[in-house]
Amino acid sequence: MTEERYAADRRLIAILALLVAVVSVLYIVVGLKSSTWRYALSLRVPRLLAMIVTGAAAAYSTVTFQTLTNNRILTPAIMGLDSLYVLLQSLAVYLFGAGSVVVSDPRLNFLVVIAGMLAFAVVLYNFLYRREERGLAFLLLVGIILGTFFQSGASFIQMVVDPNEFSVLQNRMLASFNNMNTGILWLAGILLVGAMIVIARQLTTLDVLALGREHAINLGVPYDRVVRRLMVVVAVLVSVSTGLVGPLMFLGLLVANLARERLHTYLHRYLLAAAALISILALVGGQFLAERVFNFAAPISVLINLAGGLYFILLLLKESRA
């Protein structure tokens, strides 16, 4: 019986993988003209790769974070992590100036910002775990306040920097779907693979962590060490996705919960794979529609946030009833 359910889950994952492949091919080939195909490919292939890396990073970071915090509403984005990324990047321009190597070299800039993210992950870890149990409402509130604070901080800095520096910031660093930061693609890809390897080695531990802290300790998980390590991985993954396409707000929430709803299992082996595939499908499919069907009229981030925001409210209503 258990085996049948896993077979259904595996089938679903296979279908998702197929869909991702189909959409990716469509994204690459639709509208290619014989005269400009070389140029079009040189734009499309890196963007496709960026979306795949982003989608996987958003899904992995959210599923992992949800398991660590044992709830399905908190996500790194809702705790303000991706807004922090933008803040740190703006701060780098403010402190070092647009001409400095920390800003002008996209890869170095990426690494510097990640260092800041890691520092914050440690603070967040202490906040979440070193104190006594806190209610979900409290954590949500803190997350929303932090997110708003980081966002406002970032726009404040963007206002006070020199206009020339601001244009640098806007053009090269503040990524979005129409302005993907493909300069850091390889670095981001390597970091993603590294993070995925760390998580892959903890798959069964994640399954146990989902039971909650007390069960995990009872079953011999060295809890503090494992959670700290995974929080660092989450911070790296958020940096990867935000660095490539900017803040995603609700994407992670959406795909992690869809995966948890659709699959019949608690096994992270399947949950992570399904969430990542749904995420990539949403990004590539959405971008395909936005670029080729709506002709850039509706940015995909708006579409995702609309769907994600509605789903988030639905989840809150459901949780408050339970």
Next chain:
Amino acid sequence: MIELRNVTKKYDGIPVVDRVSLTIEKGTVTSFIGPNGAGKSTLLAIISRLLRQDGGEVIIDGIPIEKWGSSELARRISILKQSNQVNLRLTIRELVSFGRFPYSQGHLTAGDWAAVDQALAYMKLTDIQHKYLHQLSGGQLQRAYIAMVIAQDTDYILLDEPLNNLDMRHAVDIMKTLRALVQDLGKTVVTVIHDINFASCYSDCIVVMDQGRIACSGGPQRIIDRSVLCDVYELDFHIETVNNQRICVYY
């Protein structure tokens, strides 16, 4: 053998467990009783390393608790807390299989599955092993969790209020199972129990806690006594011996 030496735990400077020293012998059922806030659950959490003590030592089989490796200790001692809200889509069988994690880190061998089957059979759950947790009644759920602990196959089994929310029949079932674990499998069971009569009838040793300290400890014949209980609970106890067992009436 579990030894506690001057174990202390403070919250905001106020001790909830205050210099507790105690020895729990192997192959016995030990029950902690006492009023709410006496520190029973906190002490149990410290013995099972869910909480870290602020002072004193917890020594398990001669080795201080900090010196044990996580997995190794999880094969020696297990804990079941009173509230077990798990929002996962889990079947009973899957839950019980978690009990083998300390042995196989999630990659269960045929031997592990045999232990799972045994635990399910022991708790009479084999017929409903594929049911999801959210479909279960309180009594079935509690049995499922105890089956997980049995699959974990530890020498020491700690249970924090295992009878919570159970009707009398299920409560008796659970206590008989715990006794059987001691008699048949040579386990050591340590529980926190609120119902004094259950403690009296099923324990080898009763530890009475009050205000973070051990008020007294010993066999049921000695502990279930007016002079001991009236003080601690501030209630008027009437105690009878029925079928050789000490029964309290305090309603």
